[in-house]
Structure formats: C-alpha cells, structure tokens
Amino acid sequence: MNEIQSNLDILVIGAGITGIESSLMLSKSDRKVHLIEKTSYTGGMAIKFEEVFANMECSTCMVAPLQQELLQNKNINLLTLAEVEDVEGCFGNFTVKIHKKARYVDMKNCIGCNACFEPCPVHLKNEFEECLSERKAIYTPFAGALPNAPMIDTKHCLRFNGKDCRACQEACMFEAIDFNQKDEHIQLTIGAIIVATGYTPFDCREIPQYGYGKINNVFTAFEFERLYASNGPTDGKILLKNGKIPKSAAIIHCVGRDNKGYCSSVCCMYSLKFNHYLTSKIPGIKISEFYTDLCIPGKSHQKFYEKIKKMGTMLIRASDIEITEQGEEIAIKYIDVGGKKNSITVDMVILTSAIVPKDDAEKLAKILGITIDEYGFFKEQNQNASSVVTSKPGVFIVGCSQGPKNIQESISQAGAAVGKILSTH
Amino acid sequence: MNRKIGVYICECGPNIAEKIDIDKVIEAVTSLNDIVTVERYKLLCSEAGKNYLTEQIKKHSLTHLVVAACSPRDHQLTFMEVCENAKINPYLFQLANIREQCAWVTDNKEEATKKAIRLTKAAIARVRCHSPLEKKEIESNPDILIIGGGIAGIEASLQLAHSNRKIYLVEKNSFLGGLIKNFEKKYPEMQPCSASILQKIETIKKISNIKIFTDSEVQEILGFFGNFEVKVKNKKEKDIESFNVGAVVFATGSSLFDINKNPQYGYGKFDNVLTSLEFEQMNLSKKIVLKNNKTPKSVAIIYCVGRTDKGYCSEICCMYSIKFVRYLKDNIPDIKIVNFYSDLCIPGKSHQKFYEQTQGENIDFIRAENIDITKKGEQLNISYDDETNRKKNCIVDMVILSPALEPSVDAAKLAEFTGVPLGDGDFFAEEHEKLNPVSTSTQGVFIAGCAQGPKSISDTIIQAEAVTGKILSSLIPGKKIEPEVKVSQISESFCIGCKTCLDICSYGAITFDEMNKISVVNEVICRGCGNCVAACPSGAITLKHFTFNQIYEELKEAVQ
Numbered sequence: 001m002n003e004i005q006s007n008l009d010i011l012v013i014g015a016g017i018t019g020i021e022s023s024l025m026l027s028k029s030d031r032k033v034h035l036i037e038k039t040s041y042t043g044g045m046a047i048k049f050e051e052v053f054a055n056m057e058c059s060t061c062m063v064a065p066l067q068q069e070l071l072q073n074k075n076i077n078l079l080t081l082a083e084v085e086d087v088e089g090c091f092g093n094f095t096v097k098i099h100k101k102a103r104y105v106d107m108k109n110c111i112g113c114n115a116c117f118e119p120c121p122v123h124l125k126n127e128f129e130e131c132l133s134e135r136k137a138i139y140t141p142f143a144g145a146l147p148n149a150p151m152i153d154t155k156h157c158l159r160f161n162g163k164d165c166r167a168c169q170e171a172c173m174f175e176a177i178d179f180n181q182k183d184e185h186i187q188l189t190i191g192a193i194i195v196a197t198g199y200t201p202f203d204c205r206e207i208p209q210y211g212y213g214k215i216n217n218v219f220t221a222f223e224f225e226r227l228y229a230s231n232g233p234t235d236g237k238i239l240l241k242n243g244k245i246p247k248s249a250a251i252i253h254c255v256g257r258d259n260k261g262y263c264s265s266v267c268c269m270y271s272l273k274f275n276h277y278l279t280s281k282i283p284g285i286k287i288s289e290f291y292t293d294l295c296i297p298g299k300s301h302q303k304f305y306e307k308i309k310k311m312g313t314m315l316i317r318a319s320d321i322e323i324t325e326q327g328e329e330i331a332i333k334y335i336d337v338g339g340k341k342n343s344i345t346v347d348m349v350i351l352t353s354a355i356v357p358k359d360d361a362e363k364l365a366k367i368l369g370i371t372i373d374e375y376g377f378f379k380e381q382n383q384n385a386s387s388v389v390t391s392k393p394g395v396f397i398v399g400c401s402q403g404p405k406n407i408q409e410s411i412s413q414a415g416a417a418v419g420k421i422l423s424t425h
Numbered sequence: 426m427n428r429k430i431g432v433y434i435c436e437c438g439p440n441i442a443e444k445i446d447i448d449k450v451i452e453a454v455t456s457l458n459d460i461v462t463v464e465r466y467k468l469l470c471s472e473a474g475k476n477y478l479t480e481q482i483k484k485h486s487l488t489h490l491v492v493a494a495c496s497p498r499d500h501q502l503t504f505m506e507v508c509e510n511a512k513i514n515p516y517l518f519q520l521a522n523i524r525e526q527c528a529w530v531t532d533n534k535e536e537a538t539k540k541a542i543r544l545t546k547a548a549i550a551r552v553r554c555h556s557p558l559e560k561k562e563i564e565s566n567p568d569i570l571i572i573g574g575g576i577a578g579i580e581a582s583l584q585l586a587h588s589n590r591k592i593y594l595v596e597k598n599s600f601l602g603g604l605i606k607n608f609e610k611k612y613p614e615m616q617p618c619s620a621s622i623l624q625k626i627e628t629i630k631k632i633s634n635i636k637i638f639t640d641s642e643v644q645e646i647l648g649f650f651g652n653f654e655v656k657v658k659n660k661k662e663k664d665i666e667s668f669n670v671g672a673v674v675f676a677t678g679s680s681l682f683d684i685n686k687n688p689q690y691g692y693g694k695f696d697n698v699l700t701s702l703e704f705e706q707m708n709l710s711k712k713i714v715l716k717n718n719k720t721p722k723s724v725a726i727i728y729c730v731g732r733t734d735k736g737y738c739s740e741i742c743c744m745y746s747i748k749f750v751r752y753l754k755d756n757i758p759d760i761k762i763v764n765f766y767s768d769l770c771i772p773g774k775s776h777q778k779f780y781e782q783t784q785g786e787n788i789d790f791i792r793a794e795n796i797d798i799t800k801k802g803e804q805l806n807i808s809y810d811d812e813t814n815r816k817k818n819c820i821v822d823m824v825i826l827s828p829a830l831e832p833s834v835d836a837a838k839l840a841e842f843t844g845v846p847l848g849d850g851d852f853f854a855e856e857h858e859k860l861n862p863v864s865t866s867t868q869g870v871f872i873a874g875c876a877q878g879p880k881s882i883s884d885t886i887i888q889a890e891a892v893t894g895k896i897l898s899s900l901i902p903g904k905k906i907e908p909e910v911k912v913s914q915i916s917e918s919f920c921i922g923c924k925t926c927l928d929i930c931s932y933g934a935i936t937f938d939e940m941n942k943i944s945v946v947n948e949v950i951c952r953g954c955g956n957c958v959a960a961c962p963s964g965a966i967t968l969k970h971f972t973f974n975q976i977y978e979e980l981k982e983a984v985q
C-alpha cells in the first residue's frame with residue numbers, strides 16, 4: 001500500500017445513527033465521505049423512537065442535530081435512494097458502482113412544504129408507520145424526515161402506470177417535481193468502506209401461538225413505538241384498534257430468541273422503556289412483563305428497572321406462552337416457574353421482536369467480498385481482534401449490521417472503524 | 426456606530442406570501458431607525474436569492490442584515506455564509522422565523538401578519554445590539570497521555586502510535602496488562618488471552634514513540650484540549666517528569682467488588698472459597714486444587730455477588746462464570762459443577778451458543794436467592810432459596826464467587842483533580858450516554874474500557890479504537906483548534922467572588938483568581954451554555970451574543 005497512490009475518500013453504507021456518526025467523524029478530519037442510504041431519509045431505526053433508554057431522552061432531539069449537520073456538511077456527499085451494485089479493488093483503491101434511484105423531486109428546488117401530497121389521488125399504507133396510517137404516492141414517510149423532500153412511489157403513482165396524472169406537479173409552486181428524472185449509475189473511487197446497514201425486526205408471524213396478525217390488539221415493538229410517537233399515526237395516543245384506551249397490557253420478552261439462537265441484548269431494556277411509555281400516558285394501567293431472564297447489563301440500566309418495579313409492574317417468569325382472543329380481550333396462557341399452568345387476560349399485548357439481519361445482508365456481503373456468520377450478520381474477521389474488522393482489508397462493519405446492540409455500542413463501533421481508518425490509511 | 430440595516434422578507438413561494446401580508450410587514454418596519462432598505466424576494470435561500478442578498482449588501486453598504494424567513498434550523502448557516510462572503514461579520518445578522526412560527530401555524534392572515542411584524546421588529550431590535558465576533562484559533566499539541574496499561578490503554582497506544590504521535594502510557598503497577606493478564610483464555614471464542622496480551626506488551630515496548638512509565642502515577646493535569654501540562658511521578662524513584670500533550674485518555678479499568686462486604690459467602694473465613702480472579706490465576710498456573718492439594722470433585726460458582734450492593738449488572742460475570750465451567754471440565758472431566766445464578770445475562774450474537782455448548786452431564790444451572798455458605802467438615806454447604814422459594818442445600822468442595830466490577834480505586838482521585846465527573850456506579854461519566862460514550866465533559870479527556878463501565882474485552886477494544894477515532898479526527902497535527910465563539914465573560918467590577926459559578930460550570934471553564942478574589946472564564950474551555958450567567962447573583966457574567974441587552978431589546982419588541 002505504500003507505493004500505490006491510495007485514495008483517502010470513504011464510502012459509508014447506511015445512514016442510520018451509526019453511519020451518520022461515522023461520516024461526521026470522518027468529515028472532521030477533512031475526509032471526503034460518500035454516504036449511501038437505501039431509503040429516502042436518514043436516521044435509520046432510531047428516528048422511529050420517541051424516547052431512548054436508559055435516560056429516556058427524546059430521540060428526535062438527539063438525532064436531528066446530527067442529521068442537520070450531515071446535510072450541511074460540505075465533506076459529505078449523501079446519496080439517498082441509493083444502493084451499492086458492485087465493488088472492485090482493494091484497501092486504498094476501491095471502485096464502487098452505485099445505483100441511485102430517481103426521486104422525481106429535485107432536492108435543490110424543493111422546500112419541503114408538502115403542498116403536493118394533498119392533491120395526489122392515490123391512497124396507500126404508510127410502511128414507516130407500520131401501516132397504521134396512510135400516505136400518498138408522493139410522500140415523505142413522516143413529518144420531520146430529513147432530507148425534507150418527498151419522493152414518488154412509481155409502483156403506485158398513476159402517471160408511472162400509464163395514466164395522465166400530474167396533480168402533484170401542478171400543486172408545486174417551486175417546479176420541484178420532475179417526472180423525467182432518471183435513475184443514475186454512479187462510479188466512485190474510494191479508499192475504504194464502512195458498512196452500517198443495521199437490522200430488521202424479527203417477523204412475529206413466525207411464532208403463530210403469539211397470534212400476531214390474527215388477534216387485533218397484539219402489537220409488535222415497532223408498532224408500539226409508533227403509537228407512542230408524537231409524530232406517529234395517533235399523534236402519540238396509545239389506543240386499541242377500536243380507539244379505546246387499554247386498561248391493561250402485557251409485554252412478551254424474547255420474541256424470536258429461540259428461533260434465532262441468540263439474545264438480542266436490547267429488548268429487555270426497551271420493554272422497560274415501554275413500561276415507562278405506558279404509565280406516562282395511561283396512569284394506573286396494569287402491566288405484566290413475561291420474561292425468561294432479565295438481561296439489563298451495564299452501569300446505567302438496573303436503576304431503571306428498579307424504578308419501574310416500584311411502579312407496580314408484574315414481572316412474570318414464564319414459558320410456553322400462548323396468546324388467544326377472548327372476546328374483546330386477550331388471554332395469555334403460560335407455565336410459571338413452579339411448572340404450574342396459569343393465565344391472565346389483558347387488553348393489549350406487545351411483542352418484543354428480536355433484532356435480525358437485513359434480508360439483503362447476504363447479497364451485500366457478496367458484493368463487498370465479506371462473509372456473514374451463522375445468524376446472517378456480517379462476520380468479523382476474528383473475534384479476538386476488533387469486532388469492526390472483516391476478512392477483507394479496508395471493509396469495516398459497524399452497528400447492528402454486525403450484531404444486535406444498543407445505540408451506545410453502535411456509536412462506539414462507528415468511532416472504532418473511524419479510528420482504524422484514520423490510523424492506518 | 427453608524428448602522429445600516431437591510432431587512433429582507435422571503436416569500437418562500439406561496440408559503441409565506443399567501444399567509445402573511447408582506448407589504449404590511451414592510452410598511453411597519455421601513456421607518457424604523459437605522460433601516461436602509463426593506464425588500465421582499467421570492468426565495469432567498471436559492472442560489473439566485475443568495476446572490477441577490479450579496480449584491481444588496483454591497484449596493485447599500487449594509488452593516489447589519491435581518492432576514493425574515495424560515496426556521497434558523499433550516500437556513501441560519503446559509504445566511505451567515507452570505508454575510509461572510511459579502512464581508513460583513515456573520516454575527517451582525519439575525520433571522521426572524523415568520524414561516525414556522527407565523528405562516529404555518531394559523532390560517533388567520535391578519536394574526537399571522539401581526540406576529541410577523543413583531544418578530545421582524547424584534548430581530549431588528551436585537552441586531553442593533555449585536556457585536557462582531559471573531560473566530561479564535563489556537564495551536565495544539567498532537568501528543569497523547571494514556572493512563573492505565575490494561576488492554577484498553579495498550580490498544581489505544583498501539584493504534585495511536587500508528588499515526589506517528591508521541592504516546593505517554595502511565596501504569597501504576599510494575600507491569601502492564603491489567604486484569605486480562607491473568608486469564609488463560611477469553612470467552613467466547615476461547616482463544617489464548619494471557620499469552621496474547623504478553624505478546625502485545627512485547628510489541629508495545631519496541632515502539633519508540635510510546636514512552637512507558639510503570640510504577641507511576643499522574644500527579645497533575647493542567648490546561649485544556651490541545652494544551653495539557655502533565656506531571657507524572659515514579660513511585661519508586663520518587664522523581665517527577667513533566668511534559669505536554671493535547672489529549673488525555675483514562676483507561677484505568679476496574680477492580681472487583683470487595684467481597685468482605687458480603688460475609689454470608691464465607692470468603693476469608695473458610696478455605697476453598699475463591700474470587701473469580703483468584704480462580705483465573707489458579708487456572709493459569711495449571712493447578713486447580715483445594716487447600717489440601719487434592720483435586721476438587723465438586724465446585725459451585727456463585728453469580729451476581731455484590732450486584733445488589735452496586736445496583737447494576739456487571740455484564741461479564743455470567744459469561745466468564747460459564748467460561749469457568751469450561752476450564753473446570755477441561756482440567757477435571759468428571760467434576761460436578763453447580764452454577765447459582767439469578768438472571769442469565771448473555772447478550773449478543775455469539776454468547777447464547779457458548780452457553781448452550783457448555784451444558785452437559787454434571788453441570789447444573791440453578792436459579793437461586795438468599796445464598797449462605799457455611800463449613801461442613803472439609804466441605805462447604807450452600808444453602809439457598811430456589812425459584813419456588815423453597816430452602817435447599819448443596820455441598821461442594823470449592824466455591825468460586827463472581828463479584829461485580831467496580832471502578833478502579835484511583836478513579837475518584839483522578840476525577841477529583843481533573844474535574845471529570847463520575848456517573849452511574851462511580852465510573853467516569855461519558856459526555857453523552859448514547860452519542861458520546863468515550864468523551865467526557867472535559868474536552869480532550871477521553872475514557873475507554875472498564876473505566877467507563879463494566880464490559881468485555883472486545884467491547885473494551887472497540888472503545889479504545891473509538892477513542893483513537895475521536896482523537897485522530899479532532900486533534901490533527903498542524904491544524905489549529907477553533908474554540909466556541911459565543912463564550913461568557915465575567916466583569917471584574919461586578920464579580921463579588923462568591924464562587925457560585927465555579928460549581929455551576931460543568932466544563933470546568935471557570936477558575937478563581939485568588940489575588941483579585943474574582944472568578945475568571947477560560948474562553949478556550951467555555952462552551953457557551955449560559956448556566957453561569959443565570960446563576961451569578963450579582964449579574965457579573967454575560968454571554969456573548971446572548972447579552973442582557975440583546976435579549977431584553979428583542980423581547981421588548983416581541984411581547985409588545
């Protein structure tokens with residue numbers, strides 16, 4: 001590497017909190033960063049949360065300044081709706097091909113006024129809101145998305161399906177909507193790659209005895225996060241499907257743990273967070289937590305658990321949980337520590353889904369020339385060395401793409417990858 | 426000063442133009458003092474808009490700029506940049522938010538217009554009181570002091586030495602390596618641990634730009650980010666060495682909870698009750714034996730020792746206790762092992778498998794409470810409550826206690842003389858729990874490894890590398906440091922020397938001048954949070970760009 005001219009620019013894949021932090025740190029040392037994000041917005045999973053454990057800080061207030069800094073940073077080239085297609089070369093000299101999908105909205109002209117949404121005649125489910133609310137064919141997934149510019153969903157837009165609609169364009173006073181935009185294929189040369197593509201939640205339908213998808217008021221963790229979010233589908237009201245306020249709720253831990261063969265390390269803590277959500281919005285609500293082992297490691301977490309225990313939450317160590325509909329209510333049958341069968345009824349059930357790898361992780365690994373482990377997360381080269389180093393020199397893995405972890409640990413890995421790059425390259 | 430203020434109102438397409446009567450706003454402010462021109466424009470943040478503003482500033486020789494448009498979140502920086510390009514000080518600018526705070530919050534045009542007038546007037550009143558502020562630049566020293574020679578300190582040294590900086594590594598003991606020097610193997614992959622750290626120590630000793638001080642302690646750290654003065658004392662030779670560095674890393678690790686505080690475990694009273702660290706040492710010496718030199722036939726491992734006292738879960742003790750099961754089975758295949766645990770904490774992708782593969786014949790995991798250990802002949806009796814609250818007993822030859830990790834005894838001392846605060850569990854507090862886990866509230870002082878909180882070796886290495894990333898991206902040889910511009914100042918004549926501000930400032934930016942009996946702000950350290958301003962009982966402190974006058978004049982117009 002000493003003789004060859006090596007390229008100092010860096011590619012970061014994924015603009016979740018980990019990718020953003022990596023990019024900002026690199027930019028401070030005057031490195032040029034290309035940040036590639038698959039969706040139309042930055043922030044990843046963390047912007048879906050209203051609050052984050054352990055200090056229950058407002059998540060948007062925490063992430064938004066970083067997103068702003070990112071958008072204003074001249075060393076960072078953010079490409080949204082973009083994916084990596086091909087990577088060639090080696091540490092110091094990679095050639096990368098990027099496929100950047102057309103947004104059909106010119107970000108230079110768009111001021112994010114949202115005037116184009118209303119006239120669009122196409123009504124669709126909003127995936128960002130876990131389909132609990134609607135969006136149009138031209139949309140931003142939620143109020144406050146950054147960059148604050150909509151995109152057109154060409155799968156459903158009438159115009160891209162042979163009809164002659166231009167309602168959105170007519171409503172836009174800034175000539176920001178451009179139906180003629182084309183997908184771009186961009187080639188970059190860079191020196192090193194940081195992979196920060198994060199995770200998806202476990203699909204709760206894989207455990208039929210929990211009734212998700214069949215029983216009305218059984219929610220996934222992300223659905224519940226959005227119910228509590230003030231910019232979410234209910235403006236932050238925790239409501240049952242019939243619009244009523246629940247009087248009791250059960251939180252089921254370890255959903256998907258047995259299927260996956262590992263503990264996701266954050267779900268015990270975030271279910272304690274859910275306790276706080278519930279009691280702060282619905283004083284007096286009865287909460288039961290069904291758990292196996294409480295996994296709340298680290299110096300700041302247990303005190304939070306103790307606070308919640310004082311508030312009267314029932315902690316039930318249980319196995320063989322089965323959830324069924326019982327009129328308007330939900331029955332939870334389980335076996336307690338003494339081996340006895342038992343059951344309770346509640347209004348609402350929340351399933352704490354495990355953290356699982358992205359479904360395209362394997363494909364991306366192939367493109368990057370790295371490997372995945374038996375669980376499908378990106379594999380570190382050797383667990384005895386740094387966990388951000390892969391078998392391919394110059395390619396680093398950070399955040400939940402490497403394995404389940406909380407935000408603090410994700411950010412530490414972002415820093416570690418930057419440290420590795422700046423000290424060797 | 427002869428002020429020439431230009432006021433520009435953005436239509437923001439229809440966003441502001443349709444919701445606010447801009448002409449009324451223009452009319453309301455045109456005749457105010459110092460106003461040279463008031464104009465409307467369709468989109469000020471566009472390239473054309475920015476060029477227009479630049480030309481206007483030159484054309485009218487403006488000294489101050491007011492823009493009434495959107496939220497400062499969106500375009501504060503955009504317009505400050507315009508000012509810089511047009512050669513007026515960017516702090517002689519004020520933005521009035523008439524979009525988010527007026528146009529977008531009501532359909533009542535009259536009310537929106539009224540409020541827009543007030544906000545624009547407030548911005549004009551404020552900008553009149555603005556003073557130009559200049560960026561400062563200070564030289565910095567790229568060298569680094571690392572305190573603690575465990576794996577955290579060693580990894581940080583190795584990484585930083587890559588980039589040709591001088592590293593000073595200070596260890597209080599006579600040897601490097603910290604805790605992990607005692608471990609034969611490291612979970613979860615069970616690769617050699619002690620051997621590998623010894624190798625790293627050999628490597629580090631050969632690197633010429635790492636200066637190692639053993640048997641030494643840091644006595645003094647003065648100064649600020651980029652310019653710290655350090656004194657290190659050799660405890661044996663009693664001599665003191667002084668040098669300068671730009672950044673400091675606390676990698677002082679942790680020690681075990683003092684089990685004597687929990688007499689129910691019989692530690693120190695009965696033979697064959699060991700701490701986890703003692704057992705690691707015993708295993709490393711390849712002699713797992715009882716006091717009478719016999720091989721134990723049964724062992725109990727007690728988890729979570731001291732957890733209740735400490736109030737947190739130490740994260741690593743479940744995993745290393747499971748590792749002990751492996752050690753024991755490797756050395757004494759037919760030994761019986763009973764694990765007494767409370768909750769199994771085995772987070773992360775590779776730990777559950779480690780646990781599952783450690784189960785087998787003669788290995789029991791029992792969830793227990795109220796453990797009490799007594800002597801029973803040559804053996805030890807463990808009485809406990811099982812999951813269903815039934816009292817039970819178990820007799821073994823040897824007991825291993827897995828105590829909580831607590832901060833190194835020196836952490837408090839370091840915190841005391843450097844002003845870096847301690848947080849949960851008395852570990853060093855991070856600057857921000859999530860976003861800045863390896864920084865502290867003292868700029869330029871970083872934390873890594875178990876000094877920040879209990880964690881595994883791999884998490885420790887990650888933090889050491891993260892510190893490297895932080896330092897290499899903020900302390901760059903030849904590059905000057907730019908401290909905050911909007912800092913506070915203390916008026917010598919108003920300060921009554923009560924020292925209230927000293928306690929309030931969480932960045933340690935205020936010192937007391939004993940000669941003149943007044944407090945003084947170090948402008949390089951101050952972050953401009955304003956806390957001291959509010960706390961000072963005699964109103965002696967002002968924060969630049971948020972002076973009493975500026976805020977008063979602005980509010981007067983806004984609430985009129």
Ligand SMILES: Cc1cc2nc3c(=O)[nH]c(=O)nc-3n(C[C@H](O)[C@H](O)[C@H](O)COP(=O)(O)OP(=O)(O)OC[C@H]3O[C@@H](n4cnc5c(N)ncnc54)[C@H](O)[C@@H]3O)c2cc1C
Pocket residue numbers: 013014015016017018019036037038039041042043044045046049051052053054082083084196197198199200201221222225266270273353354355358360364398399400401405406407408410859
């Ligand atoms: C319900 C729930 C609640 C939680 N609450 C908390 C909490 O309170 N506190 C806490 O500390 N942690 C919490 N966590 C954990 C937290 O979500 C993660 O630690 C954090 O989001 C990880 O960030 P990341 O950047 O690694 O991944 P992500 O947030 O998943 O971001 C990854 C980004 O990469 C993009 N991407 C993915 N694939 C590609 C590709 N191929 N090309 C380009 N871009 C791609 C994604 O679109 C996304 O923007 C919670 C987790 C869950 C499931």
Ligand SMILES: Cc1cc2nc3c(=O)[nH]c(=O)nc-3n(C[C@H](O)[C@H](O)[C@H](O)COP(=O)(O)OP(=O)(O)OC[C@H]3O[C@@H](n4cnc5c(N)ncnc54)[C@H](O)[C@@H]3O)c2cc1C
Pocket residue numbers: 572573574575576577578595596597598601602603604605608610611612613641642643676677678679680701702705741745748833835836839873874875876880881882883885
């Ligand atoms: C019994 C046991 C078994 C473990 N097994 C494993 C395992 O198998 N796998 C795993 O991943 N983790 C394991 N761990 C955790 C592991 O020990 C820690 O992650 C690791 O030691 C952290 O390294 P450190 O450098 O932060 O701290 P330490 O190892 O504690 O090192 C800190 C160093 O700083 C020095 N120091 C302290 N104060 C000062 C001062 N004021 N001035 C100068 N020097 C100072 C100390 O003397 C010491 O050398 C185990 C822990 C224990 C207790």
Ligand code: SF4
Pocket residue numbers: 105109110111112113114115116117149150171172173174175176177
């Ligand atoms: S595309 Fe036009 S109408 Fe839509 S948000 Fe952007 S500027 Fe507003």
Ligand code: SF4
Pocket residue numbers: 119120121122136137138152153156157158159160165166167168169
């Ligand atoms: S052109 Fe497409 S996006 Fe625009 S309004 Fe019509 S259907 Fe909606």
Ligand code: SF4
Pocket residue numbers: 253254255257262263264265266267268269293294295352772
């Ligand atoms: S963190 Fe808690 S809920 Fe999640 S898998 Fe682990 S033990 Fe189960």
Ligand code: SF4
Pocket residue numbers: 297728729730732737738739740741742743744767768769770827
């Ligand atoms: S890691 Fe395990 S043994 Fe250690 S405190 Fe936590 S639960 Fe107890």
Ligand code: SF4
Pocket residue numbers: 912913929930931932933934935946950951952953954955956957958968
């Ligand atoms: S403004 Fe804040 S940082 Fe500055 S001296 Fe006052 S309290 Fe300290």
